[in-house]
Amino acid sequence: MTVSSPPVKLEKPPQNYLNWAFGIKSWLLTTDHKRIAILYLITVTLFFALGGLAASLVRFELITPQGDLMSADNYNKSFTLHGMLMVFFFLIPGIPAVMGNFLIPLMIGAKDLAFPRLNLASWYVFMVGGLFTMTVIVVGGVDTGWTFYTPYSSTYSNGAVILAALGIFAAGFASIFTAINFVVTIHKMRAPGLTWFRLPLFVWAHYATSIIILLGTPVLAITILMVGIERMFKIGIFDPALGGDPLLFQHLFWFYSHPAVYIMVLPSMGVISELITAFTRRRIFGYKAIALSSLAIALLGFLVWGHHMFVSGQSVYAGLVFSAITFMVAIPSAIKVFNWTATLFKGTISFTTPMLYALGFIGLFTIGGLTGLFLGAAAVDVHVTDTYFVVAHFHYVMVGATIMAYMGAIHFWWPKITGKLYNEGWGISSAIIIFVGFNLTFMPQFIMGYLGMPRRYYAYPDEFQIYHIASSAGAAILAFGYVLPLFYLLYSLFFGPKAGDNPWNAKGLEWTTASPPPHENFEETPIVTEEAYAYPVPQKAEVTSGA
Amino acid sequence: MTTEQHSTTHHVMPVRTYLIVFALLMVLLAATIGVAFLHLGPFNRIVALTIALAKAGLIMTYFMHLRYSSKLALVFAGMGFFWLVIMLLIGMGDYIARGTIPGTF
Numbered sequence: 001m002t003v004s005s006p007p008v009k010l011e012k013p014p015q016n017y018l019n020w021a022f023g024i025k026s027w028l029l030t031t032d033h034k035r036i037a038i039l040y041l042i043t044v045t046l047f048f049a050l051g052g053l054a055a056s057l058v059r060f061e062l063i064t065p066q067g068d069l070m071s072a073d074n075y076n077k078s079f080t081l082h083g084m085l086m087v088f089f090f091l092i093p094g095i096p097a098v099m100g101n102f103l104i105p106l107m108i109g110a111k112d113l114a115f116p117r118l119n120l121a122s123w124y125v126f127m128v129g130g131l132f133t134m135t136v137i138v139v140g141g142v143d144t145g146w147t148f149y150t151p152y153s154s155t156y157s158n159g160a161v162i163l164a165a166l167g168i169f170a171a172g173f174a175s176i177f178t179a180i181n182f183v184v185t186i187h188k189m190r191a192p193g194l195t196w197f198r199l200p201l202f203v204w205a206h207y208a209t210s211i212i213i214l215l216g217t218p219v220l221a222i223t224i225l226m227v228g229i230e231r232m233f234k235i236g237i238f239d240p241a242l243g244g245d246p247l248l249f250q251h252l253f254w255f256y257s258h259p260a261v262y263i264m265v266l267p268s269m270g271v272i273s274e275l276i277t278a279f280t281r282r283r284i285f286g287y288k289a290i291a292l293s294s295l296a297i298a299l300l301g302f303l304v305w306g307h308h309m310f311v312s313g314q315s316v317y318a319g320l321v322f323s324a325i326t327f328m329v330a331i332p333s334a335i336k337v338f339n340w341t342a343t344l345f346k347g348t349i350s351f352t353t354p355m356l357y358a359l360g361f362i363g364l365f366t367i368g369g370l371t372g373l374f375l376g377a378a379a380v381d382v383h384v385t386d387t388y389f390v391v392a393h394f395h396y397v398m399v400g401a402t403i404m405a406y407m408g409a410i411h412f413w414w415p416k417i418t419g420k421l422y423n424e425g426w427g428i429s430s431a432i433i434i435f436v437g438f439n440l441t442f443m444p445q446f447i448m449g450y451l452g453m454p455r456r457y458y459a460y461p462d463e464f465q466i467y468h469i470a471s472s473a474g475a476a477i478l479a480f481g482y483v484l485p486l487f488y489l490l491y492s493l494f495f496g497p498k499a500g501d502n503p504w505n506a507k508g509l510e511w512t513t514a515s516p517p518p519h520e521n522f523e524e525t526p527i528v529t530e531e532a533y534a535y536p537v538p539q540k541a542e543v544t545s546g547a
Numbered sequence: 548m549t550t551e552q553h554s555t556t557h558h559v560m561p562v563r564t565y566l567i568v569f570a571l572l573m574v575l576l577a578a579t580i581g582v583a584f585l586h587l588g589p590f591n592r593i594v595a596l597t598i599a600l601a602k603a604g605l606i607m608t609y610f611m612h613l614r615y616s617s618k619l620a621l622v623f624a625g626m627g628f629f630w631l632v633i634m635l636l637i638g639m640g641d642y643i644a645r646g647t648i649p650g651t652f
Contacts, residue, residue: 215630251638315644
């Protein structure tokens with residue numbers, strides 16, 4: 001006799017962008033913005049790791065006052081590589097190309113970005129840029145610093161400069177492609193009912209960022225080309241010996257590279273607005289002020305480049321004007337910080353991993369921003385130019401703000417991207433470790449910079465050693481903090497519990513669709529009927545008197 | 548506003564227009580080269596820049612289709628021009644005043 005068991009009905013998992021198609025080709029030729037975001041995520045993580053490795057070499061060398069771990073030349077190459085990789089291949093594409101790519105269509109209720117193929121092209125062009133930069137390492141590296149100041153870069157430095165410049169040129173075009181896509185998508189593809197002042201602030205921030213990228217990056221591209229032309233054809237543009245002006249390079253370079261700081265930090269500010277509202281369960285305080293301050297930063301950010309040149313020999317009158325406008329940039333930045341703080345007031349705050357990163361951001365960005373005012377004051381700047389004070393300042397803005405927001409974003413939207421939940425305990429630990437490690441690394445640099453320790457030196461007087469040791473110890477803690485999420489996030493990918501569509505109970509169109517989202521993002525085009533962050537207004541607690 | 552309403556009608560320009568614009572650009576190029584051989588003092592630069600502006604204008608109007616574009620595209624093109632002015636104007640501030648030392652107050 002045979003016993004037949006009832007047929008087991010295997011339930012097919014719901015279709016999503018991850019199981020929509022399989023195989024390496026389906027990834028490398030995808031035009032799905034979500035998959036391209038994942039490609040970018042993997043790539044920028046690799047570049048971040050390489051840039052971090054170069055930073056580790058620098059911090060190792062600086063543990064002792066003597067230059068004993070590597071030669072001065074190799075030290076120069078290490079910090080140049082660190083700067084180049086981190087700025088052009090991690091910080092600038094980081095949040096826009098990964099989080100922006102993934103989230104903007106979801107946040108505005110669209111099926112994809114306006115130009116999906118241009119989006120894929122952007123990643124390929126970015127990879128070509130990365131390839132050039134990797135080749136630079138193989139052929140011996142460059143020692144110009146990430147700023148490529150002329151006439152050193154155009155006349156004296158080795159031949160890899162052109163290769164490095166080409167790498168940055170390509171990476172710049174990748175970000176231009178992304179920016180074009182964002183601008184057109186935000187203008188043309190918003191869901192019905194999603195008016196400009198109902199847009200999530202993340203979208204506003206990316207809109208402002210895209211405008212900066214579109215208006216600034218071509219200037220960098222042409223400047224880099226001119227360095228190449230001068231090197232190869234000896235046409236005098238920047239070299240005084242050929243009739244050029246070296247300061248022209250600095251003008252053009254900083255015309256892009258100062259706004260580039262806002263390319264890095266504006267998307268972070270967009271992230272913070274999302275995190276703060278989700279974890280205080282409150283509508284954002286001063287929505288319009290925050291949205292418009294992003295545009296104000298985009299405009300004012302272009303008018304201050306000369307504050308990088310106070311001691312360069314530029315006209316003192318020009319310095320005066322640049323200094324005055326620099327103080328003005330503080331206003332829209334402060335508007336944001338005050339509004340986030342006001343949102344926290346009387347909010348129902350939950351200290352989750354993304355929220356810890358957001359709170360860390362506010363503190364570190366405030367320190368970074370306020371020390372920027374020290375540097376904007378020309379007289380103080382003369383004292384601390386090219387010292388560790390400057391290094392500490394811009395790391396507080398770029399690492400303290402941008403990477404904190406990047407990490408916060410990864411943790412906040414991880415359940416949406418992967419459909420899985422990570423371990424909250426590990427998440428909170430990593431946020432705290434990164435915050436402690438970061439401050440231990442860069443706070444001593446403010447002090448030694450103010451005391452006169454110059455940047456870009458591989459040997460230094462003994463009196464600075466205590467600060468350098470503290471800084472290197474902090475860097476080790478920081479590195480541990482950055483590696484930790486790699487493990488528990490990957491673990492969650494395979495063994496984590498399912499997240500559900502909206503694990504944070506957050507507002508926003510991206511949370512109304514499945515996790516991970518389906519290939520087309522939404523089964524039906526959503527219709528928006530409420531403003532952003534429409535969290536319920538808390539009821540007043542009833543007070544009952546016992547008497 | 549909103550939704551996926553793209554303007555799908557693109558203005559198609561006859562090849563003749565492209566050829567005329569191309570010929571005009573070549574004439575302006577010849578003018579640039581010609582002016583370089585004349586000694587007009589400071590006016591050399593002014594003339595060269597004016598011709599360059601005319602060339603850029605032609606390219607933007609016809610080759611980049613600005614003449615038939617939406618107002619939004621015009622706004623963005625205008626922004627690009629405005630930003631160029633910012634760069635040149637503020638940048639020139641340094642070149643004009645460089646080397647002058649302020650007196651003591």
